[in-house]
Amino acid sequence: MEMLGLYPVFYVPNIGTAWLMGLTGVMHVLFSHTSVGASILFAFLAYKAYHEDRPELYYYMKKYGIFLLVFSYVMGSITGPGIWYTATVASPRGISSLIHNFVWVWATEWVFFIYEVVGVFALVYFMDKIDRKTHLKLTYTFAIASVGTLALIVGIISFMMWPGNDAYYNTGSVSDAFFGINTFPHMFLRIGFMVMMSGIIGMVISSAMKKENPALGVEMTQKMGIISMIGGFITMLFFMWYILALPENAHALMGKLLPGIIMNRIILTVLFSVYFAIAIFRPKWINKSLASVMVLVILIFGLWPGEKLRESLRKPYIAGHYMYSNQIIGRDVPGKGIKNEVPLLAAKGYLKLDPWVPTRLRTITPENKLEVGRMLAIRACSNCHSLEKDGLYRPIVVSIRIANLKDAESIKGYMKNVIGTGSIPYMPKIALPDNEYDAIATYLDVQANK
Numbered sequence: 001m002e003m004l005g006l007y008p009v010f011y012v013p014n015i016g017t018a019w020l021m022g023l024t025g026v027m028h029v030l031f032s033h034t035s036v037g038a039s040i041l042f043a044f045l046a047y048k049a050y051h052e053d054r055p056e057l058y059y060y061m062k063k064y065g066i067f068l069l070v071f072s073y074v075m076g077s078i079t080g081p082g083i084w085y086t087a088t089v090a091s092p093r094g095i096s097s098l099i100h101n102f103v104w105v106w107a108t109e110w111v112f113f114i115y116e117v118v119g120v121f122a123l124v125y126f127m128d129k130i131d132r133k134t135h136l137k138l139t140y141t142f143a144i145a146s147v148g149t150l151a152l153i154v155g156i157i158s159f160m161m162w163p164g165n166d167a168y169y170n171t172g173s174v175s176d177a178f179f180g181i182n183t184f185p186h187m188f189l190r191i192g193f194m195v196m197m198s199g200i201i202g203m204v205i206s207s208a209m210k211k212e213n214p215a216l217g218v219e220m221t222q223k224m225g226i227i228s229m230i231g232g233f234i235t236m237l238f239f240m241w242y243i244l245a246l247p248e249n250a251h252a253l254m255g256k257l258l259p260g261i262i263m264n265r266i267i268l269t270v271l272f273s274v275y276f277a278i279a280i281f282r283p284k285w286i287n288k289s290l291a292s293v294m295v296l297v298i299l300i301f302g303l304w305p306g307e308k309l310r311e312s313l314r315k316p317y318i319a320g321h322y323m324y325s326n327q328i329i330g331r332d333v334p335g336k337g338i339k340n341e342v343p344l345l346a347a348k349g350y351l352k353l354d355p356w357v358p359t360r361l362r363t364i365t366p367e368n369k370l371e372v373g374r375m376l377a378i379r380a381c382s383n384c385h386s387l388e389k390d391g392l393y394r395p396i397v398v399s400i401r402i403a404n405l406k407d408a409e410s411i412k413g414y415m416k417n418v419i420g421t422g423s424i425p426y427m428p429k430i431a432l433p434d435n436e437y438d439a440i441a442t443y444l445d446v447q448a449n450k
């Protein structure tokens with residue numbers, strides 16, 4: 001029997017697996033970016049400490065390092081595998097396409113990562129146990145390994161937005177997949193953000209030093225303010241380049257999202273510029289509570305919308321401009337022996353081709369029509385829309401109202417003539433047999449209009 005290589009769909013009501021992925025991812029970005037940023041910061045501080053003979057900087061690095069071990073490494077190592085688990089259930093074929101393209105890149109990244117984890121322990125533990133020159137060299141290798149993990153991962157994640165260059169489809173080669181138009185702006189955008197994060201976290205450490213070493217605390221708050229300011233500036237600069245280096249399919253959604261995003265970025269830039277300026281010119285005003293609150297602010301108002309934007313802009317794809325978010329392959333990739341599945345799905349439908357459809361639902365009857373409709377909507381639409389009336393994640397009910405579809409007939413017409421022809425750049429081409437459209441439309445009509 002002919003079947004598509006699909007997996008069961010894990011459906012999370014209201015927020016969808018996308019938000020689950022987003023929540024895990026954003027936490028992980030906070031921890032991982034801080035740790036990479038801190039590795040660059042440590043290289044800088046260790047250089048200063050060694051060349052300017054300033055032992056108190058080691059004291060600061062030690063405090064920072066211990067904080068980092070818990071904050072970044074323990075939490076980062078929990079949320080990192082968390083991403084694997086979440087991605088596997090949220091988008092099994094998406095993660096599979098990344099693995100099939102980048103298995104050795106990932107293996108290399110893990111080597112760097114292991115060095116990074118061992119490195120941070122060694123760095124903190126040996127700080128006053130080995131000679132300073134050796135410690136300085138250790139710090140440099142730690143920074144190289146950390147930035148290495150970032151560079152490799154960013155290449156892989158960029159492939160989700162825009163597959164390397166066009167040659168990739170015929171060669172299927174790793175380097176053609178890795179070096180895309182989007183890769184470098186993305187990489188430097190994140191490096192800027194990491195440097196900024198290392199400063200923002202650095203202020204949590206320095207502001208907590210008021211009692212034991214006030215002079216150092218004040219100096220480090222100032223330094224962290226300057227470092228954050230520089231990091232923030234790099235982030236803004238490369239964010240603009242990043243926006244210019246987006247694929248065609250992103251432009252339609254960009255038009256809808258840009259005003260909100262620009263407003264958000266302007267407010268954040270003003271807020272954090274003021275914060276960094278206070279750190280530089282009035283360092284004593286920064287206390288532990290303020291510094292911690294600002295970490296939360298950047299997490300909730302900076303990282304969450306930022307990562308959400310990236311996820312939205314790559315719609316309708318999850319990887320390589322061939323794997324749609326709804327797990328269907330949308331084009332041929334001869335270099336990888338991958339075949340477009342859309343025509344087959346259009347001819348035969350989910351009910352025949354999806355191995356996970358229960359037998360009793362394979363034939364539509366008046367009794368099971370709504371149930372089949374819901375199951376098909378989960379398969380075809382729920383990766384990008386929550387189906388609940390009060391869903392939070394791009395609720396389909398709201399989308400249907402926006403498109404002014406008032407009954408089952410018009411919903412069916414919309415799916416057939418608009419989504420089914422692939423004429424909306426941010427939605428996959430979902431072409432299905434008539435009876436499947438019919439079942440989905442009946443179910444969606446009940447959800448939205450009844």
Ligand code: HEC
Nearest residue numbers: 315316325326380381383384399400402403426427428430
């Ligand atoms: C790859 C992600 C994705 C999938 C899968 C998807 N949609 Fe959408 N859909 C979107 C996005 C993005 C929007 C734009 C929403 C916005 O304005 O933020 C949208 C908007 C809509 C709209 C409103 C009209 C419009 O153009 O803004 C309707 C109706 C709709 N979707 C129905 C569906 C149905 C029905 C399915 C399943 C058969 C589906 N979508 C599957 C991403 C998707």
